[in-house]
Amino acid sequence: MKDLVVIGQGYVGLPLSQAAAKAGFKVTGLEVNQDVVDGLNSGSSHVEDISENDLRIMLENGYQATTDNSVIQEADVIVICVPTPLGDAGRPDLFAVEAATEAIAQHLVKKSLVVLESTTYPGTTEEILKPAFEENGRQLDEDFFLAFSPERIDPGNKIYRLENTPKVVGGASSKSGDLAVEFYSQFIEEVVKVKGTKEAETAKLLENTYRHINIGLVNEMAKFSHELDIDIWEVIKAAKTKPFGFQAFYPGPGVGGHCIPIDPSYLNYSVRKALGHPFRFVDLAEDINNSMPNYVVQRIQDLLNEHQKSLKGAKVLLLGVSYKANISDQRHSPAIPVGQGLADKGAELSYHDANVAKWQLNGEELESVAGLDEAVQSADIVILLQAHREYDLHDIGKKAKLFFDTRGATDSDEAYVL
Template identity: 60%
Template sequence: MVDLVVLGLGYVGLPLAQQALRAGLSVVGYDVNVDVVRALNDGSSHVDDLSDADIAEMLRHGFRATTDQSEIGTAETAVICVPTPLSEDGGPDLKAVKAAAHSVARSLRAGMLVVLESTTYPGTTDDVVRPILEKSGLTAGVDFFLAFSPERIDPGNEHYGTHNTPKVVGGDTPESTGRAATFYSRFIEKVVRANGTREAETAKLLENTYRHINIALVNEMARFCHELGIDLWDVINAASTKPFGFQAFYPGPGVGGHCIPIDPNYLSHNVRAKLGYPFRFVELAQEINATMPSYVASRAQNILNDAGLAMNGASVLLLGVTYKANIADQRESPATPLARRLAALGAKVTYHDPRVERWSVSGFEVPKVNDLEGAVASADLVILVQNHREYEANRLAEVAKRFFDTRGVTSGEKSHRL
């Protein structure tokens, strides 16, 4: 018997397994991807926050990955950490969640704790996962324990990880909540109990909807501040001196990653489907943030026009094509729609990114430059999309003919800032 089986060995499941192992729990990882399982058992990591050395440490502590469903039944606790991408209708695609729940149901035992961590809409744990598990003949809250605990992984965050980020848990019964809280307390510093599964599910969506809407606010302010000749970055710095009632958010070329562009849509979709009216804040924020790559392309075109150059035929170098600084993850990166729009305007697009060896947009591979300073100096326009730590932005702006900073990190007069 093992303490924990983690279903889904990605950016959520692997750090969870790592922290449980460090606390002395015995852990098995289950995944349907044979290549991922083989690589992990060979000591190779495929996520940003864990190195090969981290995986080697996990293996030394007894971790092993498997594709064998029967291993699930050997665990006291099963935690589901599978992806929930957007479906065609704008809601979460629950195929992976349902498949994982069926896998658990086949091996479910009395007394087992099952926790869903995959981000989804309110009601998924009770209305989707629970009926699948109860096909085993066991009853949730009576024969086994069921809870939801939202993942709060922030890839690349050097201060907060699985161990010291408070863990929200909500069970389908108070006893299930208690069992889940006891389990997570074994390797996470602080556990916060929600009233139930729906409250825990909605808490995650509120967190990311809050960020989504506030990012949209400053993105819209970036547009009119530029037209009015106001330095928005200075405005934000000034407002940030208020010690209460204000939290700084910053504009950018668009939102990306696994949370902000996706999770608020789960809530919006759920409101429309169940209540019949729109969640207007979310839908407006989505509209604003989704148009930022096109706005950046338009600003880039104006920068070239002011220099007497056309976008058609101009060489445009993009710096940083991941969705976040200092990681390799490209999911939903705004660099992709930006490159697509620039190419549609006739630009010759190249890129540099110390973490991305190959990058394709709409099926076409974008040429990568390796000589950073040489490429910056020769391009008609350089656009800083993601400010990796390897970039000395002010120096690059001095070298470039024209430099468009979408992250507000430059201070020289040669740089155009969003």
Template identity: 55%
Template sequence: MTGTLVVIGQGYVGLPMALRAAEGGFKVYGLDTNAKTVEALNSGLSHIDDVSDDELRRGLKNGFEASGDPAVIGLADVVLVCVPTPLAEEGGPDLEAVRMAAGTIGDYITPKTLAILESTTYPGTTEEVFAPLVSKGGLTVGEDIFIAFSPERIDPGNEKYGVRNTPKVVGGMTEACTIQAVQFYTHFVDTVVPAKGAKEAEMSKLIENTFRHVNIALVNEMLRFSHELDIDLWNAIDCAETKPFGFMAFRPGPGVGGHCIPVDPSYLSHRVKARLGYSFRMVELAEEINTAAPLYVADRVRELLNERERSVKGAKILLLGVTYKANISDMRESPADPLAKRLIGWGADVSYHDPHVPQWQPHRAGVSLTSVEDPDQAASVADLTILLQLHSTYNLPALASRAKCMLDTRGVSQNDGRVAKL
């Protein structure tokens, strides 16, 4: 046995990390405040898309155990914090869960323990917020205890890259902290990349997601005038992608979702404004463009219906795929929410199909919907069918052939009389 690990938070980041560490030889306690989650995990029932019940049961045999008792922290050689950091009303991260986890660690931590924060946040959080609470008992960081930050790189639904084969960035508050953290992760991660310090590790995560946010906003902006100029932007991007250097393809869509792209860059923008007094204009503009993307989809819906002499009010509109990403059940920040709200507000009769979401309450739309059983049949009676996420279960040619009219927001269909690209 390599040692004892406690992973605080058993969500889409914490559970996979806990299971990989157990596979690497650690005795692992998955600490969570939700008693039902703890009970289900110990019964071998996973609540995470990327973790099957069979995989969880193997983890239980390898040394994983879910717990709701924070006293297990006292047994730990290493503590990982994988708790949510949602967007607060003022624009920065809501660090309440981080503070609670850090304070709990401070209540039970023993000398020589390594504590690592993985929750995405702004540069400086580890040193300014996390460490003081963890070391509140008077322990000296870098000598009595070790503290580091390592950004999570979990990509839900990615079958190629997981915990083991995705490089792990680590930055400690001292050189000794970095060394301890690197040594820990090498037990179950193939490549560990030491950063100069905790702030650099925190910044690296925000660079990754800001890069994506800005480039998606670029093509979402280009989409509008490309449509006006009768240019197939998806084809143009495919052509540009043939260049073997100096270009990375991003493609437009109905909007961005999940925690990373629409939320994380705001942490950096908020930090810059709060500490330095000026705006991170690139992020603010990208946020404006990407937030407007679902509303542009609604405008295209109205345009397509008008071409067919049909009003949006009373029109039957079918949404296909309402999660933020294909082949997962995660609904966080899904562009389907603001789109449905706009269409329902215009008086449309909105229905949906999603094999991963049996029930759906579009945010602030005031309705509760149930996924239709047969998307092909539903498409045949809808005035307009909108492809939002191309789940692998969808037979797109069959759906397109049955639909009276289809709006493809992913650019994966051939344009014909019934199918229009965004």
């Protein structure tokens, strides 16, 4: 049995810990948050994709969580899965990565394989991690091994999970890359080795920049299609019948989550830093996608005006405040700027989300309405922001005074769509 330390026990680190423990590794989850550690060790999971039963099995297989960095000394493999949010002016905030790197450098005594999974800009692995580990005379491929492997966790996805999603790895050397492939191959069905760490780092950014730009394209088309009286949803439905050369993307109230609003900015930062000019596609897509919450607010105001109702004082019910359907994760959810925009114009806001019992907006804590039918019928307008599976959209469309669907998810003739 090999010892594995996974630094960071969030939506990436905990599923990785689960898969490795199931494959026979002795797994220790290293966390800075003592409350998270206490919860995990007592069998309480804070990650939706890991059930209490999953965690119980992990604990039975020897998994434990800790805040003690000294566990690094016994590790054969160390994987860094810490958050990398955006800092000021779009600059990546690598505080957590740097702290993890420092902890490893202080406690690295075995010839361990270190893998960074946290999303970052190209060059991070070799510019930050490698020099830190080479202090005190240590040498790559003699005293430690180093690789980068981008996380591809899709929260709530029941089809593609960690084990059956191809895993990209790039080593700081060929030997390091081979060891990373060997490690991940023990619990992931397909592992793809690329040339080096920069290529692996950039692959993750390309994946989400591709999505970001194409979502920006259809969002822009949704705006002018409305003005030209064209049904953009029917257009996309028709276009995707082509069996080659087209992939369907859909407009919405904005982009959210842990990847699309952030990853393209890493790539843009890297281009600006190295070449002195912006990645213009990213800038344009960001402008368009960031404009969508305000566009939704304006559409709501126009729709109410057409029905002789002011937005100020109107009872507005939001359906779904998470960043994607059927999960509770609210990171960068477009519901926040949409809600703020409506509140700033004087709307009386309420929301419903079976996955989110309490929601923070403008410093105020709101509670999900208890009776959905009653809330729908009493609202001046109902806005669908996430098409959670429990919503009977045809029924909601019939009962609502006005129903605005930002997801093109309803077949109700009474609904207005983005």
